[in-house]
Amino acid sequence: MDRRDFIKYGMTALAAGAIMPETREANARMSEKTLNPTGEIDRIALVRRHNPSFTKADVMNVLTVGNGNFAFGMDITGLQTFEAEYNSGIPLSTMSHWGWHDQLNPKGYVPADYPYTMIKDCQGREVPYLMVKNTPELEAEANFLYALTTRIDLGKVALMLTHADGKPASLTDIENPLQTLDLWTGIADNRFTFDGKPIRVVTCCHGERDQIGVRIESPLISSGNLKVLIGYPYASSAWNGNGADWSQPNAYDTQMSRNGKNRVDFHCILDVTHYNSAVVWKGEAELTPSQPHQYTLASGSSIMEFVVAFSPVKMERDIPDFSKTLASSENHWRHYWTKGGVVDLSESGDERWKELERRIILSQYLIHINSSGELPPQETGLTCNSWFGKFHLEMHWWHEAHFALWGRPELLERSLPFYERIFRAAEARASFQGFKGARWPKSCGPSGYQAPQDIEACLVWQQPHQMMYAELAYQAHPNRQTLELYKERVFQTAEFLSSFAKRPPNSRYYQLGPPIMGAGEVYSDYPHQWNPTFELAYFHWALNIAQLWRERLGLPAEPHWEGVKNHLSPLTVRDGLYVESETDPHTFDKPGQAVSHPCLVAPFGILDGAMTNRETMRSTIDKIKNVWNWDTTWGWDYPMLAMTAARLGDPKLALEFLLLNVTKNTYLPNGHNFQGGPLPLYLPGNGGLLYAVALMAAGWRGGPKKHAPGFPDDGSWVVKHEGLLPAL
DSSP, X not given: OOHXXXXXXXXXXXXXXXXXXHHHHHHHHSOHHXXXXXXXXXXXXXXXXXXXXXXXXXXXXXXXXXXXXXXXXXXXXXXXXXXXXXXXXXXXXXXXXXXXXXXXXXXXXXXXXXXXXXXXXXXXXXXXXXXXXXXXXXXXXXXXXXXXXXXXXXXXXEEEEBOTTSOBOOGGGOEEEXXXXXXXXXXXXXXXXXXXXXXXXXXXXXXXXXXXXXXXXXXXXXXXXXXXXXXXXXXXXXXXXXXXXXXXXXXXXXXXXXXXXXXXXXXXXXXXXXXXXXXXXXXXXXXXXXXXXXXXXXXXXXXXXEEXXXXXSOOOSOOOOHHHHHHHHHHHHHHHHHHSOEEEOTTOSSTTHHHHHHHHHHHHHHHHHHHOSSSOOBTTTTTSBSGGGOEETTTHHHHHHHHHHTTOHHHHHTTTHHHHHTHHHHHHHHHHXXXXXXXXXXXXXXXXXXXXXXXXHHBOTTXXXXXXXXXXXXXXXXXHHHHHHHHHHHHHHXXXXXXXXXXOTTOSSBBXXXXXXXXXXXOSOGGGOOOBHHHHHHXXXXXXXXXXXXHHTTOOOOHHHHHHHHXXXXXXXXXXXXXXXXXXXOTTTSTXXXXXXXXXXXXXXXXXXXXXXXXHHHHHHHHHHHHOOGGGOOTTHHHHHHHHXXXXXXXXXXXXXXXXXXXXXXXXXXXXXXXXXXXXXOHHHHXXXXXXXXXXXXXXXXXXXXXXXXSOOSSSOOOEEEXXXXXX
């Protein structure tokens, strides 16, 4: 088969949705009514017109298959063949929500022994905070405790390609690649030639299990020039990367045991972390050790079919084979795309429609894989590590709040039990500091332990998120059961908010801080900062929601909550513009201050504008447009600005912000929101985009009763949508 026929066959098969015979038959059995339940939008066409397809290798264009709790990233070969090369772009990882490792602790650092820093609040009361002091000894300990728990790479699955002379393949030896991910089924079809011989790799992930399925077709298999490498690394202690460390083969143990003719099991022992894996194949093949912790699967046939499964507990006796894994992937993604909300922009006259629709569809795919699991996601999800794999709870909203608006509230609620697990620790934290209720951590791993870092200690905008999650859940299913499920977290968070706000002597207003770190994280003197703009508005909104929940439950309003809510300090205005905070009012009149997150627009964007003046907010967002330093922004800033512009009644400005042509608002061909530096991707940008689009298409609570109020109504945009709920 020459290159022309090779590519022609691949494109024809993909256009027909025929990645595998099983897929073609399954699609033929599905009625249009099943696929398009409302009959208004052709969901298959909508999704598949944005299938990512690549004809050259690019270390930034990693594709991923996964199911929300488990993910597998692949290079241009469909596996993790060129791990070293891709580490310079988006690393290749195999990650789960249960795969974690605690570093060895040779100096015996104990979190409970770390000293607290006492900071005076506005009433002169000294409050203990777990934060770094400016001494080298404590800084080293703090950094170790911050990095103590890291997310791990569970295993590597790669091609071993060798030339006729035995020389290993390099990335530049991959010729005529055609790699396509079918978003409707979650199946990747990867075709290329090596030494003039064709290779086809089909890769998928089971819809419910931590397992991938792989089918390889090539004459190079029987000649021995194509084998499969399966390896289990040690845990990396790096801030970012793929979570794998291959440099310490003597630091851990991988125990191999044969389990029948076509199966091998592995028990991986990484210090106190233990997990299991199994490789199951079809037909005549053999798996043998090759290097420490690495194993080779070889066959005398021209076809290989196998699965690689992972588990934190003992592997099951029966593991689904490749065909069952493929079918599970098809069913999983068909259900996902059929059940949830969709937006079709294809009849729009504005030439930007296709790029926005591409970002929407690819974000829906990526955010499900990376941000819909049983734990809150890290900024880079299950694609690779950042901040040692930990999740930032202030970012949890940006990752997952949109699920409730897109008809998938169960994917938001899937991770919310985490807060129940750490609830008592949150109550203990608040009590230790002399507050009521529950104070939630900022950055943590599965244990909920908060490391001694300054921002972690003083950031507070993750606290009102509890009201957001509860209210989004209630909007999705407004019943007594929902109220009972979340009421304790709502009420105990309200207790903290109302006790954290203090009234300084001789003041009529309650004040937030000191100490406090605003969401923009731009004011470094947090021990002496108070009244950041977004936090004031968010506390007000959250206390109002807490009172609403009491009313729904037939309970009287809580007097102290009401008093604090009604007497919070007003938002600071300088020269007719909202500014960062009362103690940092120079956002626009001092060079270098209009940087980072422009959170001063969040009260009339993320929130409903209850504490704001519409004209002042309009002047503020216009000023931001003209003077903000976009190089310092992050991926969720543009959706936040778009939501504010939409609520202000300026949909053209909303689209301008949503599609702003700046580096941090770049969406790669694979759909990832690019950030640069140590963050090759940034999922809060994808999640923020989806929340903003839902708000712009379906409206918002108390908003105008018109179709797609966040899009221009001059005929340039035709917005079809199904299954969306309005934003709060």
